[in-house]
Amino acid sequence: MTFSVRPYLPADEPGWLRCRVLSFLSTQYYDDVKPSRTAFDLPAVSVVAEADDGTIAGLLDIEIDGPAATIDTVAVHPDHARQGIATALLDAALTQVREAGATVLDAWTREDQAANAWYLGSGFVENFRYLHVYKHGDEPADGFTTPDGLSAPVIAFLHADIVREAEMRARFARVHVCRQYLRHL
Numbered sequence: 001m002t003f004s005v006r007p008y009l010p011a012d013e014p015g016w017l018r019c020r021v022l023s024f025l026s027t028q029y030y031d032d033v034k035p036s037r038t039a040f041d042l043p044a045v046s047v048v049a050e051a052d053d054g055t056i057a058g059l060l061d062i063e064i065d066g067p068a069a070t071i072d073t074v075a076v077h078p079d080h081a082r083q084g085i086a087t088a089l090l091d092a093a094l095t096q097v098r099e100a101g102a103t104v105l106d107a108w109t110r111e112d113q114a115a116n117a118w119y120l121g122s123g124f125v126e127n128f129r130y131l132h133v134y135k136h137g138d139e140p141a142d143g144f145t146t147p148d149g150l151s152a153p154v155i156a157f158l159h160a161d162i163v164r165e166a167e168m169r170a171r172f173a174r175v176h177v178c179r180q181y182l183r184h185l
């Protein structure tokens with residue numbers, strides 16, 4: 001199968017959503033499901049890889065805030081992994097990102113091997129780590145406070161400093177280390 005990289009078009013949304021959810025399914029972002037595509041307030045560069053059967057095989061969205069650009073989403077359909085699609089998408093987007101005035105590109109990801117290897121192999125360096133912590137319904141709510149009239153939280157998603165990793169892992173079953181990667185443009 002061959003792929004062509006081109007700008008995202010509104011008609012791509014169903015295929016974009018399908019590609020993203022299938023890509024994320026086997027990662028630590030498995031439950032980060034979007035029912036509609038992200039709308040950006042700031043300027044953004046959005047590209048897709050279209051397979052020769054018309055399906056969306058990969059997608060990349062980069063939001064630009066002056067000199068700082070951020071990868072909002074990069075995802076490749078699992079049936080088409082390791083064929084250079086994410087790399088081709090990044091190459092295609094970077095020209096426009098630089099033209100828009102960005103001088104640094106960052107990205108945030110958890111511990112999945114594919115994502116981390118891809119960022120490191122694509123010229124990014126790790127800059128910062130913190131924790132993503134999930135409190136599930138069967139885990140204690142000790143220490144949480146809520147406004148009058150609300151019970152303690154049943155579930156919660158929280159950020160925590162990396163120095164509290166051992167404590168968080170002892171208390172909660174689902175804890176991820178989230179890394180920021182940086183690439184100077």
Ligand SMILES: CC(C)(COP(=O)(O)OP(=O)(O)OC[C@H]1O[C@@H](n2cnc3c(N)ncnc32)[C@H](O)[C@@H]1OP(=O)(O)O)[C@@H](O)C(=O)NCCC(=O)NCCS
Nearest residue numbers: 074075076081082083084085086087109114115117118121
């Ligand atoms: C990360 C991701 C976008 C990479 O897409 P891809 O098109 O398969 O990547 P490429 O083919 O461009 O890979 C280029 C290089 O990255 C590295 N890489 C990519 N996937 C890898 C894997 N599973 N294991 C190890 N290294 C990997 C390799 O160095 C690879 O070069 P090689 O194949 O010649 O060895 C894809 O795995 C994906 O969609 N993952 C799920 C979504 C996700 O985690 N997104 C990012 C975080 S939000």
